[in-house]
Amino acid sequence: MSLKNKRIAVLAEEQYDLLELWYPTIRMKEEGAEVVIIGTGKPSYKSKEGKIVEVDMNADDADGDDFDGIIIPGGFAPDKMRRYPAVLDLVRKIYYAGKPFAFICHAGWVPISAKIVEGKKVTSTIGIRDDLLNAGAIWVDQEVVVDGTMITSRSPNDLPAFCRAFIAAFED
Numbered sequence: 001m002s003l004k005n006k007r008i009a010v011l012a013e014e015q016y017d018l019l020e021l022w023y024p025t026i027r028m029k030e031e032g033a034e035v036v037i038i039g040t041g042k043p044s045y046k047s048k049e050g051k052i053v054e055v056d057m058n059a060d061d062a063d064g065d066d067f068d069g070i071i072i073p074g075g076f077a078p079d080k081m082r083r084y085p086a087v088l089d090l091v092r093k094i095y096y097a098g099k100p101f102a103f104i105c106h107a108g109w110v111p112i113s114a115k116i117v118e119g120k121k122v123t124s125t126i127g128i129r130d131d132l133l134n135a136g137a138i139w140v141d142q143e144v145v146v147d148g149t150m151i152t153s154r155s156p157n158d159l160p161a162f163c164r165a166f167i168a169a170f171e172d
Contacts, residue, residue: 002167004032006068009094011087011110012039012055017075018047019156020104024071027163038062040084048075059086064093071166074105074125074155082113092116095150100169102151104162108132111150121147123154 008028012021025035039045039055046052070091072078081087091114095101103111108124109131111117118136123145132139144161145152149169153162 002031003028003170006033006170007066008033008035009038009062009067009070009090010035011070011072011077011081012037012045012053013077013080014045015076015080016045016047016053016073017077017105017156018049018051019159020073020075020107021047021053022051023156023159024073024102024163024166027167028071031167036062036067038090040081040087045077059084059090062086062090064090064097067094067099069100069166069169070094070102072103072107072110074103074107076106078107078109082110088114098149100149100151100166102162102166104153104158105155108152120150121145122150122152124152125154
């Protein structure tokens with residue numbers, strides 16, 4: 001188990017993408033990680049598909065020092081997540097600490113609002129390509145892109161490569 005004794009934050013909000021939250025959560029648990037679902041204030045959230053996820057902690061109570069990495073799922077949840085200062089503070093703290101930092105699909109909205117994508121090579125859904133470019137990122141159309149500790153993918157189809165890259169980030 002390559003992630004034994006690692007604590008991974010996974011962000012959640014209303015309208016999260018079902019696969020983009022649950023697939024990495026399950027994969028990280030399979031690798032031995034403790035996964036902590038972090039929300040913006042409610043005890044649970046519905047996916048776009050209607051599946052409920054219970055949160056373990058509120059972003060106001062989360063400290064980036066307590067986590068070894070973070071995964072931000074897509075869907076329409078990131079548009080809500082990026083409006084919470086506590087989420088942006090958590091994201092920045094984990095990113096600037098040089099810990100594995102992953103986002104997929106529409107989740108790029110969160111690091112855009114945290115102002116941490118400038119000069120970074122990333123990918124995402126085509127729907128937010130211009131948002132990432134306007135924030136100064138270098139956007140490419142690839143299954144997975146790794147730039148330092150930042151790991152990005154385009155869509156649920158890319159989840160196997162996304163998870164492999166995130167897990168591999170802990171081997172460095």
